[in-house]
Amino acid sequence: MRALEERVEAPEDFGTPAIGIPAGSDMDLDLRLEAVHEGVLVSGTATARAVGECVRCLDPIAYDLTVDVQELYFADPDPATDEDGEPLPRVEHESVDLEPLLRDAFVIELPFQPVCSPDCQGLCPQCGVRLEDHPGHRHETRDPRWDALQSLATDPGQTDQRKSN
Numbered sequence: 654m655r656a657l658e659e660r661v662e663a664p665e666d667f668g669t670p671a672i673g674i675p676a677g678s679d680m681d682l683d684l685r686l687e688a689v690h691e692g693v694l695v696s697g698t699a700t701a702r703a704v705g706e707c708v709r710c711l712d713p714i715a716y717d718l719t720v721d722v723q724e725l726y727f728a729d730p731d732p733a734t735d736e737d738g739e740p741l742p743r744v745e746h747e748s749v750d751l752e753p754l755l756r757d758a759f760v761i762e763l764p765f766q767p768v769c770s771p772d773c774q775g776l777c778p779q780c781g782v783r784l785e786d787h788p789g790h791r792h793e794t795r796d797p798r799w800d801a802l803q804s805l806a807t808d809p810g811q812t813d814q815r816k817s818n
């Protein structure tokens with residue numbers, strides 16, 4: 654068994670446009686590589702900082718994310734395939750490619766719709782202020798149909814004129 658405790662730079666494409674592990678940021682690996690009958694079993698954890706923005710209010714989000722990983726890399730040079738016909742991970746040139754394993758592990762743990770807090774109310778659709786920062790924020794109704802009703806109610810003279818036209 655070999656322990657792999659290492660800080661590496663995060664590769665590209667760990668996440669979505671909304672949230673992900675920025676390329677080049679620190680990723681801490683704490684892995685065990687064990688020789689088993691079929692090949693090499695890799696297991697352990699990886700930790701990195703997820704950075705993104707709230708899909709409702711666009712506030713920045715950042716938090717440390719630790720994921721569990723486990724994968725068997727086959728020593729057999731004939732590429733075995735999974736049920737979808739995709740080649741299973743293999744030991745190649747006496748090394749294993751950790752990137753697909755880590756990418757899958759992080760991407761599955763990242764929220765599809767990241768929010769700064771579960772009850773974030775987002776932005777005011779009319780003026781764009783962040784509603785969490787302005788409790789009770791509202792606008793007077795600006796529907797022009799209401800203005801017309803208002804003038805009927807407050808200006809009976811004009812209403813009479815319109816009727817006579």
Ligand SMILES: [Zn+2]
Pocket residue numbers: 707708709710711712768769770773774775
């Ligand atoms: Zn938010």
Ligand SMILES: [Zn+2]
Pocket residue numbers: 777778779780781782790791792
């Ligand atoms: Zn507003």
